[in-house]
Amino acid sequence: MSFHATFALNRRLMLQGVAASAALAALPLSARAQSGGAEALLFTLADLHCAYARLSKLLEMIRAERDASGVPAALLINGDLFETGNVVGLRSGGAADWAFVEALAAEMPVVLNLGNHEPDFTLDMAETVRLARDAGITVISNLTDTRNGAPFADPATTLELGGITLGILGLGVTAPFTYPEKTRETLGFTEAAETVAAELPGVAEGTDLAVIMTHAGVTPDKAYIGSLPAGTVMQGGHDHLSFDMDVDHVTYFHGACWGTELGVVTLRRDGGAVTADYRALPVPAGGGDAALLGMIEALKAEHLSQDDSAVIAEIPESLDIHGSILLAAEAVRAAAQADVAMLGHTTFGAPLAAGPLTKYDFDAFIRFGGGISVTEVTGAQLRKILTRANQFRAADLDARTGDYMHVADPDLDDSATYRLAMNGWSAMNQESYLGTTDLVFETVEGLELKALVADHLARL
Secondary structure (H helix, E strand, O other), X not given: OOHHHHHHHHHHHHHHHHHXXXXXXXXXXXXXXXXXXXXXXXXXXXXXXXXXXXXXXXXXXXXXXXXXXXXXXXXXXXXXXXXXXXXXXXXXXXXXXXXXXXXXXXXXXXXEEOOOOOOOOOXXXXXXHHHHHHOXXXXXXXXXXXXXOOEOOOOEEEEEEOOEEEEEEEEOOOOHHXXXXXXXXXXXXXXXXXXXXXXXXXXXXOOXXXXXXXXXXXXXXXXXXXXXXXXXXXXXXXOOOEEEEEEXXXXXXXXXXXXXXXXXXXXXXXXXXXXXXXXEEEOOOOOOOHHHHHHHHHHHHHHOOHHHHOEEEEEOOOOOHHHHHHHHHHHHHHHOOOOEEEEEHHHEOOOOXXXXXXXXXXXXXXOOOOEEEEEEEEXXXXXXXXXXXXXXXXXXXXXXXXXXXXXXXXXXXXXXXXXXXXEHHHHHOHHHHHOOOOOOOEEEEEEEHHHHHHHHHHOO
């Protein structure tokens, strides 16, 4: 598909959106009453990473939820719309992603907080911001351009929605190594807590509700969440987590990744105050908006090579992301002749789905390859390490550190010695992932994560 054809399709999607908006405006008050007293909706997404298996379904669901509510809506995208590892996205310049956001920007306000993957295709954050604004999107960020000292975008914006005034602040991740290498020298960072202290009072002044879109990650968020005014809404991202909790009367949520969840924040007036209620809707793969689905299939046909489309395994049943990673961890354990294997959360992306698994699908499952590292630990040491693993089970914020390890639950003898295997990146960053600093790891010669997992899946 040519870029001219792509943009023509984008325009058709936008025209469809205009028609949908007109239909919404014409809804009678009785239809609006079906929304349960809601004044407005905020749809929330983060860490889509070229979620082509679910992008068209997301478009359909957002429209359906908005139309059923009968109230005004807006979409908040909290970073990482793109993903270099998706070859269709890379080779098309994110054509399907831009079509998705352009269609919605024609129907409702769309706010994008810059994440570390926004410049994946342009290799220039300023160019990504320009393209987003051309698509009708409001961009916010606390990142600055070191080439001229100017911010890439305003750190905050104000949004009027259903008679409610929202002040929205955007925070970026400050770890340079998470951004494309060619962009790192152009990026200036301010710590999340510093930005919140300097900007939030002005952002919240004169508004009904303060919203923080933070792509900084859980650990930086914990540094300032206790200082926030009651009623603040925090949309998290970057760590690919799924949870929602009340932290000292602050609504804090993360909405998973790869489009597997659609967040919906219902805004209501309770006396003079505005309340926000969050819910997460599961998003199935496949189907959805016919025009966008057709575009994605056409882009795949144009940009996937024979090697990309090759089927490397047949997956017997669909798994959630934890179950999918445990399957990979078992492959690592067996290949490394280890007693226990664990793998880092954000090494992985989309969960495994039943049916044929192509190399293209596999690359969406395992984002990053690399070596396998092993060490020996006592059962007591391993038991302590496991307290930081599988954080999707964590009941409170204190138990969350951001990225973490997935591992099957082993039976341990505290006095025994165990051979522990993991992906090399997690071993190199053991303090962040394991809470340790003194483990001595060795690299297992001849083992590479993606290759050994692909071989394991092929033998299922």
